[in-house]
Structure formats: C-alpha cells, structure tokens
Amino acid sequence: MSTTAPENSPLRRFLHNLLQSPWHVRDAALRSGLPTTDRTRSNFVFGNVFLHLHSVRTHRWSLRWSTTWGLGLAATAAFLIALVSGVLLMFYYKPYPEAAYDSIKDIHFVVPTGRFIRNIHRWSANVMVVAVLLHMARAFYTAAYRKPREFNWLIGMGLLVVTLGLSFTGYLLPWDQLAYWAITIGANIAQSPREVTDAVGITETFDPGGLQRELLLGSDIVGEEALIRFYVLHVMLLPLALVSLLAVHFWRIRKDGGMTRPSDADQRLAPKADVYPVFTEAPQKTYQLAAIVKGASPAVGRGPENTVPSMPHLFYAELGVLMLTVLVCLALSMISDAPLKELANPSVPENPAKAPWYFLGLQELVAYSAFMGGVGIPMIVVIGLGLIPFLDREEAETGAWFGGPGGLRLVARSAVFGLASVLGIEAFAIRFGWLREWFPEIPQLVITAVNPGTLLAAIYAAYSLWIVRRYGSARAGALALFTCFLCGFVVLTVIGTHFRGPNWTFYWSPADWPRH
Amino acid sequence: MTPTTATPRSRLDPEPVARRDFLGIASLASFLAAMLFAGLGVLRLPKAAVLASPAKKFSVALPDSLAAGEAFVPPGRSVAVFRDQEGVYAVSLICTHLGCIVKPGQSGFECPCHGSQFAADGSVLRGPAPKALPWLAVSVRGGECVVDESAIIPAGTKVSG
Numbered sequence: 001m002s003t004t005a006p007e008n009s010p011l012r013r014f015l016h017n018l019l020q021s022p023w024h025v026r027d028a029a030l031r032s033g034l035p036t037t038d039r040t041r042s043n044f045v046f047g048n049v050f051l052h053l054h055s056v057r058t059h060r061w062s063l064r065w066s067t068t069w070g071l072g073l074a075a076t077a078a079f080l081i082a083l084v085s086g087v088l089l090m091f092y093y094k095p096y097p098e099a100a101y102d103s104i105k106d107i108h109f110v111v112p113t114g115r116f117i118r119n120i121h122r123w124s125a126n127v128m129v130v131a132v133l134l135h136m137a138r139a140f141y142t143a144a145y146r147k148p149r150e151f152n153w154l155i156g157m158g159l160l161v162v163t164l165g166l167s168f169t170g171y172l173l174p175w176d177q178l179a180y181w182a183i184t185i186g187a188n189i190a191q192s193p194r195e196v197t198d199a200v201g202i203t204e205t206f207d208p209g210g211l212q213r214e215l216l217l218g219s220d221i222v223g224e225e226a227l228i229r230f231y232v233l234h235v236m237l238l239p240l241a242l243v244s245l246l247a248v249h250f251w252r253i254r255k256d257g258g259m260t261r262p263s264d265a266d267q268r269l270a271p272k273a274d275v276y277p278v279f280t281e282a283p284q285k286t287y288q289l290a291a292i293v294k295g296a297s298p299a300v301g302r303g304p305e306n307t308v309p310s311m312p313h314l315f316y317a318e319l320g321v322l323m324l325t326v327l328v329c330l331a332l333s334m335i336s337d338a339p340l341k342e343l344a345n346p347s348v349p350e351n352p353a354k355a356p357w358y359f360l361g362l363q364e365l366v367a368y369s370a371f372m373g374g375v376g377i378p379m380i381v382v383i384g385l386g387l388i389p390f391l392d393r394e395e396a397e398t399g400a401w402f403g404g405p406g407g408l409r410l411v412a413r414s415a416v417f418g419l420a421s422v423l424g425i426e427a428f429a430i431r432f433g434w435l436r437e438w439f440p441e442i443p444q445l446v447i448t449a450v451n452p453g454t455l456l457a458a459i460y461a462a463y464s465l466w467i468v469r470r471y472g473s474a475r476a477g478a479l480a481l482f483t484c485f486l487c488g489f490v491v492l493t494v495i496g497t498h499f500r501g502p503n504w505t506f507y508w509s510p511a512d513w514p515r516h
Numbered sequence: 517m518t519p520t521t522a523t524p525r526s527r528l529d530p531e532p533v534a535r536r537d538f539l540g541i542a543s544l545a546s547f548l549a550a551m552l553f554a555g556l557g558v559l560r561l562p563k564a565a566v567l568a569s570p571a572k573k574f575s576v577a578l579p580d581s582l583a584a585g586e587a588f589v590p591p592g593r594s595v596a597v598f599r600d601q602e603g604v605y606a607v608s609l610i611c612t613h614l615g616c617i618v619k620p621g622q623s624g625f626e627c628p629c630h631g632s633q634f635a636a637d638g639s640v641l642r643g644p645a646p647k648a649l650p651w652l653a654v655s656v657r658g659g660e661c662v663v664d665e666s667a668i669i670p671a672g673t674k675v676s677g
Contacts, residue, residue: 181616185629188614195646215562219569229562347592349616351628367630369644370614436642444646504630 041309051315053250055258057307058314060269062259066401067142070321071135075163077325078128079242085121086235089114093173095231097224100175101343108340119333125167127329129358132163140388140482141411143398143475144260150389152252155245157386162242167356169234172227180344181353183230184222187213189366189374196371199445221346262399266306351502360496361489364426365453367504368434372451380457381485388482392474404475410467414480418487421459425452426495430506453492460484572666577659578604585636587620595652595663596620603674606654606663607638612647625649637671 017024027033032043042056061067092111094103107114136156139145145153172183193209203210218225253259262268341350355363365373397403402411429452435442460481468477501507502514533541576590576597584600594609594617609618609625616629624641625634632643639648653667654675 181629184616185614192614198647211563214567218562218564219567221569223569225564225568347589347594347617349628353616353629366614367644370646433642436640440641447644448646503626503628 035311038309041311044311051311053254054310054314055254056310058310059258059261059265059307060272061261061265061306061399063308063313063317067259067261069134069138070317070324071131071138073318073321074325075128075131075135076246077322078124078131078329079163079246081124081326081329082121082128083239085117085124088117089121090235095173095228097175097227098343100173100227104174104176104340115337116333118338119336120329122338123332123336124329125170126357127325127332129163129167131325132160133358136160136385137482137486140478141402142260142400143392143403145389146260146392146395146398147389149252149256149260152249152256153389154386155249155252157382159242159245159249161382162238162245164358166234166238166242167358169230169238171356172222172230173234174340175227175344177341177344177348177350178339178354180222180346181350182355183226184349185353185363185366186355186359187217187222187226189370190216192370192374195369195444195448199443199448260399262397262403265399269306272308352500352504354496354500357493357497360500361492362496364492364496364500365451367500368429368451368453369448371448373453376449377451377453377457384481384485388478392478394473394475396475402479404479405471405473406467406476406479410471410476410479411483414463414467414483415487417463417480418460418484419491421463421484422456422488422491425456425459426491456488460488573662573664575657575660575662578661589620590663593663593665595665596625597654597661597663600674603676604654604656604661605674606652606661608650608652608665608668610649611645612640612649613643613645618649639671 030044031047032040035041035044044051045054045056046052089107092103092107092114094100104118107118109115139153139156168186172179191209191213193212194203194207195209197203197206197209214220216226216229217223218229354360362374362378365377367373394404402408404410406413434452435447435450463484464477464481467480468474470476498510499506499508501510501512507513574590574593576588576593578588578597578599582588582599585598587596587598589596589609595606596609597604597606607625609620610616611618611627611629611632613627613630613632616627618625618627618632618634624636625638627633627643627645630644632645633641634645634649635641637648638651640646648671650668651671651673653664653669655662656675
C-alpha cells in the first residue's frame, strides 16, 4: 500500500512515486480500493463497465447449482472461446475455393499450434450448441419462461437459431468434401419449398425456394460466391447478431428480476451465517416513486434479506463455470482432431454426406421428404417453442424443477411415450419403407407432406393435448410436449449420426459399412 | 383558436404537439421513409443480375465403344450422355431431392445421399426425390455432342446424328 510521500528532496519524491506507481495504477483502476467491505464490494460491481451487468447483491437461490447448472454461462463461455480461437484462425484462413482448403491444411500441418487452435474452435462450437440446448431445457423445466420473462425466452430462441446458423456457415469454410456436400444439401433444403410450388404448378411465378437458395449461394452452384457469403455471415454478421441478442438477453435477466425462484425460496433456504438484513437500521419508511415509474417494480420496502454480495459469491461461481468450460474444450481438443477430408469435388458426392451432428436429426427426416423434414418440421418446432410462454399463463411452481401438474412423474411418462413413438415410427419406416415403396403412383404432394416427422409431430401434439385435458393445465401439456420433443430430437440425431451409412442405408454400426 | 381559460393544464397531462415538435417529427419521418426505400432498393444487392457460374454448354466426343444404354459421363460434368439406335440423349445426374450426384448403374441411377432410385429414363422409382431426372438438350455437330445443361427437354427426346 502507498505510504505518505517524503517531503525532503524532489529526487527522493520522484523515486518514491516511481516505486509506488503499480499500487497507484491499481487504486486508479479499482476506483474504491479492494473489495473487502460491503461498500467497496458494491463499488467493485457497479464501478466496472464489464461487471455492472450484474446486480450488486445476488439472491442465494440464484447461487444454488441446481438453479441454473451454469448452463447459460457455459454457452457464453464457449462462444467467447470460439470467438478468440476464430479470430486467430482468420489470420491464416483465405476464403477462396482451393485456397481455403490449402489454408486449412496449412493451419493443420504447418502453423505452430494451428491444429490445436482449430480443434479448440471446433470443440467450443460443439460445446456451445450442447450448452445452449441444455440451457433451453433448464429454462423450460424450471418454468423460467413465465411472465415477465416471456420476451427473454423469445430472445433465447433467436440465440439458438443464430448459434445453429454460426455452426452451419462455419461448416463450409474448410472447403473439403464434407463441407461441400453438407452445404449442397443445406442449400437444396432451402430450395425445397419448390416441392410444393412445383406440385401446385406455380414455380414459374412464385418461387421462394429458388430465391432462398440463390440468396444463400449467390449462384446456382456451391462455388466462390457461396464461400464468401458464408464467410461474411460466419465471421461478421452472425457474431454481431449473437452479441446483440446476448446483450438484450443479459439485460432482460436483470430487468425481469434476476433468476426465477419459487415464491417460497426464502423459506426453503437454510439460514446462513454471513447473510444479514441490510435494511435493519434503515428508517422504517417506504417511498413511492410514482412520478418516475409505473407499477410496483422498485424494491422499496422489500429488504434484500437473503442476498449476498455478488463479489465474491457470484463472480467466483461464474469464474468456476468459465474455467470448467475452458477445461472441457481443451481436453476435447487434445483427444480429438477436427476432421479434414479431401478437397471438395463437385462431381463425386461424399457418401454418406452428413451435416454437423445436431442437424442429423433433421437430415434423417429429410431422407423421407425434403420440404417437410427440412423446412416444415423445424418451423413447427420453432413456432411451438416460441408459443410456450404465451400458452402457459399459469403461476404455480414457477422456478421449481419439473414444476407443474404431474411434475417429474408426468415428465418420465412423456419420455417413455416420446421414445416409444419415435422408435416405433423409425423402426417401421426402416423395416417396411415409406409411402413410395408401397404406392409408386402416389402424388408428390402426399409424399412431401406425409413424412415420418409429420406423423411424429401429430402424435406428440395429440398426446400433449390429451394431457392438457387430463390435467386441466397448459403447463402439463407443455411438459409432455417438450419432453417428447427432446426424445424425438435425441433419437433422430442418434439414428442419423450412428446408424446411417452409405446411401443413407440403415447399419447397426459404422463397422458394417461396405468398403469400396 | 379558442383561448384556454377553462381548467389549467396539469403537468402530468400529455403536451399537445408544438410547431417545433411537428417539424422535428416530420423531418424524422421523411428521413426514415427515404432510408426505408433506399434499404428496399439495396435488398436487391444479394441477387446479382448475372450469376457467377461456369458455362452450361459444353461439347464432348462420345467414345466409339459406347454401348447402347451405357452411360458416358464427361469429366467434371454432372451429365450422363447415352447413345442407342434412335440417337443421342443426355440425362442430368443432379438428384432432384437435395442436389447430390447420382450414380448411373445397369438399369437406372442411384443417389448416394438419401437412397433415391431412378429408372433408366430418369423417372423416380424409390426414395424421397420429388421429380424425375431432367433430360437435357443435345445437338450433334460434326461427330461431337453439344450438351446444354440449362435447357431441359421432354424425357424421351433423342437426337440422331
């Protein structure tokens, strides 16, 4: 710590100041000294541009691991890791066909630590997708989407879509066989509304599918135009969109009252020694802020009785999640290298041509009909997820895991039902084929519309409507539907990833694939 | 204008739009309208008037040994050219499902991506493909076939030459 400056000689004063300068820099940065008292801890938070996103004090319920499992923060941490590693990769990557492939090869084999950075980038992207999906499941199962957090749930949906968009655009950049054919399939899925317009016979005048594909690729083939478009989306537009949505997402957490907690959270928390009523000595008086704000939102008269200072309690927990995410990404990067196949060859498709794993559930459905599997079902899912907070306007058991009528028992039953349905339909379609195998003359519109995914969605919807009636509660129906959706997603993804081989034929194991 | 001698206005009542406010709002609105139309114009940017893609027309000499019904795939092209007694014809190898390149076999075409199968004339036999493989315009010029990948013709059209 600084001591008083000696008065005697200018030179000694100079030397003294020089020696003291590190501490003076620290004091200047912290503005109010070390965070050792409640006052300086508060200042540590709101006096820091990055930390003041947090509130000064945090409710103890929010700090329980089981409240959030740190999943949202893990997703953010994975994004930051991907951001840093991605910027490093940009120093060597050249977004032009062939040159792109060569530059990835350089990064892999020539650039010092290049392979490791690329692995980290790839694994952090995967960790991010997993964390985002789990975070969504957490928010759903604790009913954290309810009023006043409906809008933040919608922002979260936007973040999910942008996250998947980032992965998809990044997939093309290596310009290898895997990339080229996954994007060819993706671009043609974007074009698949043509299945409907063709069947109706209006493609000549109204062709949204063709427009989508052309906007995505900038050409009628996957070529240099497509690569530069995907590059700009991947390194600029989508990260900007993600950061903007993240800012709103975080800000709304604060504005909507922090983490969701049950109404009886204070009773359920055991007393803790270092928690004390902050307003004990405050005058017993409440203030009306009527002229400034409407409603009863300011916490006037409500003492933060069960809160602890965010510094250190919240920040150390966040630091823990951050370090764990880094650790997981590093460990995965050491174990497994990011793949790089042969240079893209537009005349020989990769067989099987598989998208990133989280799209393989959709690819499984696309193998029956492109429009329904690739556009229809995803749109139904996104609309359905977005509607959840507006259909479930109940209040009971907000903030409790699996809260709502039926609870965990209903979730377990729905999981059994959801798994049985998806496994049954898939087993049937794999064993006996689908419509065209039985009725070769069937109209294309029927094949387009009646996908196993359509059937599955209808079964899930009917089941959850029945649950809504049985329990007389929209929340119960939502629990059933969301659980079924998760089961369907997981099973279809596993089938697409592990059980589909060349020609999209079913194989029990990749070891059974024919060699050629 | 009627003089407001009645009840004095409360500070909490919304203020009427003053002349300056009106001018401010009007200029903002015209600015936004201009930006909107400029933005709508710029929306055309991602759709180029001419697409950057390789030439769709190419000429190729068929090998003399090509048997009837046997597919000849010119290198680097996604087209199968056939020759039989009735003439020469070309079938696109781009799967109508999701754009993979189908493989010509003994009695038709197979797609490696999602298992669509097509008959020798390109019509769909199995799988998710929504349409038959299109036949492409061929002309014969001095022993060489000129195939135009952008010109789709009715299936069964064969050119003798």
